Amino acid sequence: MKTNPGRFFEDYRIGETITHAVPRTVSGGERALYHALYPARHALYSSDEFARASGLSASPIDDLVAFHVVFGKTVPDISLNAVANLGYAEGRWLAPVYPGDTLRSESTVIGLKENSNGKSGVVYVRTRGLNQNGDCVLEYVRWVMVRKNRLDAPAPEAVVPELKKALAPADLVIPAGLDFTRYDFALAGEPHRWGDYQVGEQIDHVDGVTIEEAEHMIATRLWQNTAKVHFDATFRDDGKRLIYGGHIISMARALSFNGLANAQMIVALNGGAHANPCFSGDTVKAWSEVLDKADTDAPGVGAIRLRLVAVKQGAAPFALKGEDGKYAPEVLLDLDYWAVMPK
Amino acid sequence: MKTNPGRFFEDYRIGETITHAVPRTVSGGERALYHALYPARHALYSSDEFARASGLSASPIDDLVAFHVVFGKTVPDISLNAVANLGYAEGRWLAPVYPGDTLRSESTVIGLKENSNGKSGVVYVRTRGLNQNGDCVLEYVRWVMVRKNRLDAPAPEAVVPELKKALAPADLVIPAGLDFTRYDFALAGEPHRWGDYQVGEQIDHVDGVTIEEAEHMIATRLWQNTAKVHFDATFRDDGKRLIYGGHIISMARALSFNGLANAQMIVALNGGAHANPCFSGDTVKAWSEVLDKADTDAPGVGAIRLRLVAVKQGAAPFALKGEDGKYAPEVLLDLDYWAVMPK
């Protein structure tokens, strides 16, 4: 058979590293498309001049573009036969990605645990995004539930990695040269500094975007994520195309500009859950909560840990989970990340 | 509150200059998207070779891209609480914008007049688009009706600027170096020269485009115009997303290629009215009328003043206003601009 059947649970081995296919050179084209698909307005990713005034050589490609490009490459090897995307942890952005850079991905299997039903299991991988110089620009752990193909394949010895609940401030990598001492708050869009945010503070980002089929498919293809559930209306029994979870991440992050315009760069992903599926016609809104704050050694740069929640129409203000501990049905995404802000 | 509430009528002061947020570096990405979103075919904006043969260093970014980028930045400060976009005047393109340029915007308040109902007022601003060298690449006056927040705020002294009905030929700035003496009409797409157009002549541009939600949202976001009425289907009572007026301007201008292929560069915006709203599913067509002609000092370059009218399905040929002086319900846009053509 010439087509890719994907890997099944019994095909993974602890410690093996999978080279993912199709390296990708990014350009101003990906950048413009990102601005066209999401209401992204963070100045550092919009203006070369603003980025240079912040100590970088030019405006990088959005951190989430890097994430999506790296993630998309893993789909044919990791999640083609996945039943569920269970979680993220220990995500770190290690170097900015610039137009002209070429990204590729590789994943190491760091955990395996067969389910008691014997029909599927959980696979943990640590994925790294590498540029043309071999520098790791991004790494994260993801775990997915994957079907078995041969139900009689023996269960592997269970290995469940210990993962940090959140990256510690000392784990964060601030881009080399980043300097916010000359930060222009007027050009950035909001006056609020790192010191103006309090742990526990919640921010309703106000704006909403109604999702269209064409847009989520254009976005998902752009990251060369070809999982058929996103594109083929004949694939699911209900005739609906499931929207790539990363589309909701980017939409929510872009919406969070209104209230967090100065949370410029994402430096870590502590965790995340795609709480409920999203479909075309849903209207996505977002709110954030300040979870933690930390100082950094970079001049003028503070770190802020944020919960970013995407919801759809009908959500109650700041509602997250019910008394049963389950996500409210209108919650689409619950993401925990560190960003850097001017002090 | 961390989110932007926008300015209300009582927040503007005559003479103040507002720095708008989020500078933007444009690239071949914005250019490609413009060609993908509109049936734009003017050769000067499509081919570096054609632009060089016309005396420019390369093919600029479309004049309307410059307009939309500059305009989009003003929305959070000028029109977030606007009830209506009332008019444009004295618009001039002062220098071409090239890939790699970074644009920012600022607006000076030049007029204020509270409405007699005491609930809103008209704000006049002169907006300038600046590149990374501080050169003004575009300026225009816009006036909008803005709500008051504190109804007891005192009415400011009424100041209504005197605005030109149209730019005079002497006001037009022809891009430095522009030379149409070696103009290739075959490559440009039509044989008609400046001398072939007569004042009063009307041109039906024939082609039509049916508008999709995904397309107008992609376009509007590309200009970082985040007014929620364009994106959030839950915002208006009728569940419709209102299409950004600039989308209709670009659509009509691109459709006008068929009959005005040689009206290459827009150099001035004399005025414009968004006569009726446009929604997804409408089919947009366009017609033009030659309002004036003028010679220029640039070699081989003539100026032509055009009325560009966008209409939707059901419009009568060349119909504009009824006997009551009001726009026909199928008229979407009535724009008055100067362009330059080969003589």
Next chain:
Amino acid sequence: MKTNPGRFFEDYRIGETITHAVPRTVSGGERALYHALYPARHALYSSDEFARASGLSASPIDDLVAFHVVFGKTVPDISLNAVANLGYAEGRWLAPVYPGDTLRSESTVIGLKENSNGKSGVVYVRTRGLNQNGDCVLEYVRWVMVRKNRLDAPAPEAVVPELKKALAPADLVIPAGLDFTRYDFALAGEPHRWGDYQVGEQIDHVDGVTIEEAEHMIATRLWQNTAKVHFDATFRDDGKRLIYGGHIISMARALSFNGLANAQMIVALNGGAHANPCFSGDTVKAWSEVLDKADTDAPGVGAIRLRLVAVKQGAAPFALKGEDGKYAPEVLLDLDYWAVMPK
């Protein structure tokens, strides 16, 4: 009349060469859009590094981008009054197209045959795409049925060119410098070499994409193909917008990655038929058949001749034509091309 009425059958003369309008400079923007509109993953067109390791200077613009750009320019002169697009032959890609290149098109009339009804005729043209250096990057023959405007115009002497059923291996032009001896199959996405494919082998490419109005219009406009039947929902009696046949070619070719990931570059188009129309809401899938194989002089490079068939929902596996010799109603495209693969 200032607008373009298009040419009618009686307007073509054997031997004349038509210069098509609107040259186009391509950039990373067109490349990014191509990846966003189609699930394109061939590594040579995705990564500068991969292309350099294959002996090229950088990653070229997809071969089908070159085709669409060249083809789009011919529409106003060749097919504006066409009743049907009848066929392609003798298509060859002669040089890669890179970001920064400027393309233009010209067509020579090589055949004319009036239909017996006297109301239309078949026009054969050989179209060439030229870059800014005047190098021909692409050529192909297309024939279309075009309406007559003046029914009393005399029928021209019938000239029907002899066209090759398929390009011979000796006709194929392999890009200068192409070298697959260091080909990285892991990065390319599949392990199958040229030697692994057998003549007669059929491959079901598995994945499907449901077509949206916004996407096919964005794609078609990107190639500056402005035929109103693709854009104007009021044009056809049934209110449907007909999808540009080239959109189906690109969709099918991109889907064929799954099973033909190493069929990297298209070097010849032997023939093609748009068997049935496609409309928004249809779900497109694809299958291929190996028609022929040939060695080449380039190091590590083999040539493979493929039939690429696009079908829509409801198609039987590998079904092409019925017993009556007509295409099954679910077949959208039957394309015959040569590609190059690593040996």
